[in-house]
Structures are given as structure tokens and as C-alpha cells.
Amino acid sequence: xxSIRRFGESKRWSDAVVHNGTAYWVEVAESPALDARGQIAxxxxxxxxxxxxxxxxxxxxxQVLVYLADLADAPVLNELWDAWVPADPPVRAxxxxxxxxxxxxxxxxxAAMPSSLG
Amino acid sequence: xxSIRRFGESKRWSDAVVHNGTAYWVEVAESPALDARGQIAxxxxxxxxxxxxxxxxxxxxxQVLVYLADLADAPVLNELWDAWVPADPPVRAxxxxxxxxxxxxxxxxxAAMPSSLG
Amino acid sequence: xxSIRRFGESKRWSDAVVHNGTAYWVEVAESPALDARGQIAxxxxxxxxxxxxxxxxxxxxxQVLVYLADLADAPVLNELWDAWVPADPPVRAxxxxxxxxxxxxxxxxxAAMPSSLG
Numbered sequence: 001x002x003s004i005r006r007f008g009e010s011k012r013w014s015d016a017v018v019h020n021g022t023a024y025w026v027e028v029a030e031s032p033a034l035d036a037r038g039q040i041a042x043x044x045x046x047x048x049x050x051x052x053x054x055x056x057x058x059x060x061x062x063q064v065l066v067y068l069a070d071l072a073d074a075p076v077l078n079e080l081w082d083a084w085v086p087a088d089p090p091v092r093a094x095x096x097x098x099x100x101x102x103x104x105x106x107x108x109x110x111a112a113m114p115s116s117l118g
Numbered sequence: 119x120x121s122i123r124r125f126g127e128s129k130r131w132s133d134a135v136v137h138n139g140t141a142y143w144v145e146v147a148e149s150p151a152l153d154a155r156g157q158i159a160x161x162x163x164x165x166x167x168x169x170x171x172x173x174x175x176x177x178x179x180x181q182v183l184v185y186l187a188d189l190a191d192a193p194v195l196n197e198l199w200d201a202w203v204p205a206d207p208p209v210r211a212x213x214x215x216x217x218x219x220x221x222x223x224x225x226x227x228x229a230a231m232p233s234s235l236g
Numbered sequence: 237x238x239s240i241r242r243f244g245e246s247k248r249w250s251d252a253v254v255h256n257g258t259a260y261w262v263e264v265a266e267s268p269a270l271d272a273r274g275q276i277a278x279x280x281x282x283x284x285x286x287x288x289x290x291x292x293x294x295x296x297x298x299q300v301l302v303y304l305a306d307l308a309d310a311p312v313l314n315e316l317w318d319a320w321v322p323a324d325p326p327v328r329a330x331x332x333x334x335x336x337x338x339x340x341x342x343x344x345x346x347a348a349m350p351s352s353l354g
Contacts, residue, residue, distance in 0.1 A: 013210040019230045024181040026211040063260040092249040093262040096334035098214035131328040142299040144329040216332035
């Protein structure tokens with residue numbers, strides 16, 4: 001069996017899972033009381049923190065699927081994203097979806113790991 | 119060319135696809151006449167059946183993206199999910215999306231295969 | 237570090253990313269003034285063009301996640317899809333999601349690369 005590494009396991013889910021050199025995880029803002037700008041900034045920061053935990057950085061991002069509770073926040077997303085995304089950016093999709101109460105943004109991330117993480 | 123294994127091929131889609139040690143598939147309830155609780159329970163059972171067909175089990179799940187037709191069903195999802203998910207759980211996302219008539223839940227699954235499945 | 241290949245990089249995103257034998261990308265119609273039928277046909281053609289750019293073809297598709305702005309367009313999607321999809325089809329999911337103004341369809345694609353693409 002090939003190995004699976006899990007990070008931040010709770011009863012319901014793992015914060016991140018790594019298999020075969022690829023990491024999968026989901027971010028929502030830790031502070032859902034923030035407005036859309038605050039939540040998007042926080043989620044981008046959380047992606048950085050997860051990448052650091054995995055021994056990687058923004059240049060290893062492969063794909064980011066963004067769900068906005070309101071597409072009217074897309075310009076704010078783009079402003080913060082453009083300042084954050086590295087010169088070699090991931091693929092990105094962005095659609096509107098109703099999210100749990102208070103949440104303005106949810107991102108599903110796929111990233112390439114350093115080979116040592118398997 | 120690296121090999122791709124497909125399971126349950128119809129004209130429109132495959133029920134599951136395996137490549138490079140990773141399996142991808144989608145589940146909706148086989149019984150859309152059921153209520154949300156019934157459909158969620160059925161979909162979790164269908165995931166088990168697909169895992170068995172692939173020679174794997176729940177501990178090999180990497181990521182599950184859940185679309186609920188109505189986020190008001192999230193507590194039922196969590197109740198059934200918590201009783202079903204293994205001690206080493208996958209990453210999970212859950213957002214609301216309008217689904218085909220009658221469907222209450224759709225799940226997109228990524229899982230790690232035993233190495234023999236390639 | 238395992239290598240990542242990026243295609244069509246802009247400041248905001250890459251058009252496609254390849255890692256560990258798997259390609260990830262997103263397609264929306266280049267002509268959002270088209271109706272749903274026109275946009276769906278265009279997106280399927282764009283998938284072909286991206287596959288060709290990657291040295292692959294439709295038989296290498298693993299998963300296609302379809303977001304329709306209006307699920308009432310699902311019959312048109314199915315008509316065009318069934319005429320397009322190869323005999324060994326990918327996994328497919330389709331849900332409704334509000335998309336950026338004018339867009340009727342967005343597809344998120346995962347495909348297996350020829351081994352030479354790494």
C-alpha cells in the first residue's frame with residue numbers, strides 16, 4: 001500500500017492529506033465574523049501556514065477552487081489574490097456557492113509536495 | 119503512456135477512474151425518491167461499495183467534496199458522516215449547490231489505491 | 237523537488253498545470269456572448285485544444301466537474317457531451333452554480349499525461 005500522510009486530524013476530517021506527492025486540503029476563515037475582505041485575506045494566510053507546515057510554499061500550488069458566497073466579492077478576491085499569488089501561479093476556478101452561516105469564502109487546494117513527503 | 123483504469127463505463131461517463139495510484143469518482147443516491155437522510159446514508163454506502171470494488175476501504179479516502187441541495191441538511195450530513203468516517207479521515211468540503219431534480223446530495227471522491235492498481 | 241510544468245501563465249493563474257503525470261485546468265468559454273449551447277460547444281473545443289497542447293487527447297481525461305449557471309441547460313450539455321466524449325469516458329459531475337456575468341458553463345478538468353510530461 002502506498003502511504004497516506006494526514007495532518008490536523010479531527011473526528012470529522014483531516015486538515016490536510018498527502019498522497020503520492022500531492023497534498024489536498026480545504027480552507028475557510030478561522031474568523032467568520034470578518035467581512036469578505038478580511039476572510040479572504042485570512043484564508044490566503046492560512047494557505048501559507050498550511051504550506052509551511054507541509055514543508056512547501058506558494059510556488060507549489062497546483063489548483064485552487066474558490067467558492068464565494070457572493071460573486072460581488074470577486075473584485076476583492078482578485079485584488080488580494082493578485083498581490084499574493086506567486087509568479088508561477090496555480091490553476092484557479094471561482095464560482096458562487098451558498099456557504100455555512102457567516103462564511104464568505106471557501107477554497108479547495110491541491111499542491112505538489114517536496115518528494116521527501118511521498 | 120501511463121495506464122488508466124476505468125470502472126462502470128457508460129456512454130456518458132465512467133463510475134470510477136484510476137490513474138497513478140489515485141481514484142476519482144462521483145456519487146449521487148441511487149434512490150432519489152429518498153429524503154436527505156436516506157440519500158446521504160445511501161451515498162455513504164455507495165462509497166463503501168465503490169471502495170470495495172477498487173480493492174480499498176474507507177481508510178484510503180483522501181478528499182470528499184460534498185454538494186448539498188440545502189445546507190439545512192448539514193446537521194444530518196454531519197451526524198451520518200461522523201458515524202461513518204474512519205479514525206484517519208479525509209479532507210472534506212461542503213457547500214450548497216442546486217442539483218438535478220430530486221437529488222439532495224452529490225459527493226466527489228478522491229482516494230488512494232493499493233499500489234497493485236497502478 | 238518534483239517538477240511542475242505550467243502552461244499559459246498570466247499574473248493571476250496558469251491555463252494548465254502538470255505535476256506527477258496529472259494535468260489540472262479550468263475552462264470557461266472564450267466567447268461569453270454565446271448562448272449556453274454555443275458556450276458548451278466552445279468549452280469542449282477548448283478542452284481538445286488544451287489536450288493537444290499537452291500532447292494528449294480526450295482518451296486521457298480522468299475527471300470533469302461541470303458547473304452550469306442554469307441546470308435547465310443540462311439536456312444541451314448532455315447532447316453535446318455525448319457526441320464529444322470518447323468510448324472510454326472520464327468521471328463527470330454536474331451541479332448548478334452562479335458564474336461570472338454572462339458565463340453559462342465552467343469546467344474543471346483533470347487528465348492523465350503521457351509519461352514524458354512528468
